[in-house]
Amino acid sequence: MAENAAIYALRGTALIEGQQDDGTLNKTLLDFIWQRARPGWLFLLAIGLALTGLLFAAITVTLAIGIGMWGNNIPVAWAFGIINFVWWIGIGHAGTLISAILLLFQQKWRTSINRFAEAMTLFAVLQAALFPVLHTGRPWFAIYWLFPYPSTLKIWPQFKSPLMWDVFAVSTYFITSLLFWYLGLLPDLAALRDSSSSRRSRIVYGIFALGWRGSARHWHHYKIAYLLLAGLATPLVLSVHTIVSWDFALSIVPGWHTTIFPPYFVAGAVFSGFAMVLTLIIPARRFMHFKHVVTLRHLDSMAKVMLCTGLIVAYGYIMEHFAAWYSGNVYEQHVFFFTRPRGPMAWAYYLQMFCNVLVPQVFWLRWARRNIAVLWIGSVLVNVGMWFERFNIIVTSLHQDFIPSNWAMYYPTWVDLSLLAGTIGFFGTLFLLFLKFVPAIALSEIKELRHEMAEGALDYQPTEMEGAKP
């Protein structure tokens, strides 16, 4: 099997390239953590921290002066706040898909990217959660608006509202992602503790490793606990974006009131999440020297998932237009055949269609799936397109609703733009810290995978298509 692994490496289809053993994997994957911080990393961190500063400034302005600093007002009562919320939470979904659903399907290629994607989930959900809380205007009251807290008002949240379902879904999702991530991290934190050369890092990583010693009696429970968490995260991730889509679909606003929303939102979430994983992992694998464990085969597989979910999203768009036409409802038809394609925000509609429908079609080509530049640019465009999809769903549906006298344009303010840029910076900051202080590749799982491949237990064979061309 070892020589087979080498053959796959030549074909560019290997999951782990080169002749690796546990020692070389430890060395190469932990190297970035033990090295001194590089100038490039520090430079990016400085940008991230500057944008984080902007985020906190914008939050301060929002809280001190009020929600009126945002551009949304009647009729566009939901705008950037909810667009950003849905966009970020959608990005998070790829992490759970990779770590949980692909684990259950025994897709071995997930192993190299799952830690990375789970961290992305965690930080993306954190950004997402900021927006509804700020959108309440007075977040210090949100505790009894949103959670069933026995306040002196004696009133409870209204559980028939999808917004309440959202609160429970998102908080459950965040907690589950965090615990799943930490459980997966335990053996790697122990590896960091045991490979540290200074006393200080040994103590710090020792604390976070909780005294993990890799006992067979622990692994025995660990394996089943990890699998069960994956099994629970799988329906959870589907439920979260379904519930997010119900925030819209259960209203009667034209452009929102449609039954295709749950599957189309879930597919869109996975689509944008995979795009974000690619956007982040392509530079990371180069600058952190992970090319031997995140190979072209991984990028190829991710591009295929993007293509597939992109097609589901495109189908969702077609069905929305068909349902609007078939319903005979003039308000629905106005949204889908006038406001969006011909209204004042038509540019956003065409941008969305270009990025989400046309761009992913390039991934039918094997050449494009293995060309780093095409992949990276394609993934960034998909992220942009998915942001504009939410913009079109929310703003374009609201700004021209039932009565023309009620119509108004929407313009974001500098606070809106700062919040969006700021969350991108905050996300980036958290991600850079993660890359520097925690193994970004699930080390123990990669070692197990290498062992399985060496033993031939995995019995990985390239398919005809993969093996045919060198």
Add this chain to the structure above:
Amino acid sequence: MRRFVLGEFSEPAACVEAARKLHAEGVPGLDAYSPYPMHGIDEALELPRSRVPLIALTGGVLGASGGYAMQWWMNSVNYSINVGNRPPHGFWTNIPITFESGVLISVLSIFFSSIFYFFKLPRTYHPVFESEKFRTASLDKFWLSAETEDQDQVSSLEARFRSAGALRVHTVVEQV
């Protein structure tokens, strides 16, 4: 004062084989340590079936029924809100939160029962960490340990470890 006899192996298969042999010989307090789960070690040590699934199920059922009861009690018993004259107790609208709370409680019980009960973590000290060589247990080597209170048994255990194929054998003493 507990004594831990430690034996190092460079391959998981050798470690599992040695564990099977030593377990059959009735070596006391046998345990194995590895950077990733070793295939077949559960059978070699004859570990009983894990009870994590039972706890997950209990947590899930309690969470889901608790979540449903919470919504029913709050919205139709304790403070009934009339929304568009819909019945105060809406079965279908209670489903999403029932599902979410079932998952939440199940996840919390899996995680915390594993850490605190099954792993008995966090712990700041374990005798096996007395050995600096043992640091490889989370990196690239595979270890077996036997536990005894009796200093006289140590040398015979060390001999058994060597005959089972351990590359390096030494004994650590618990420092309390």
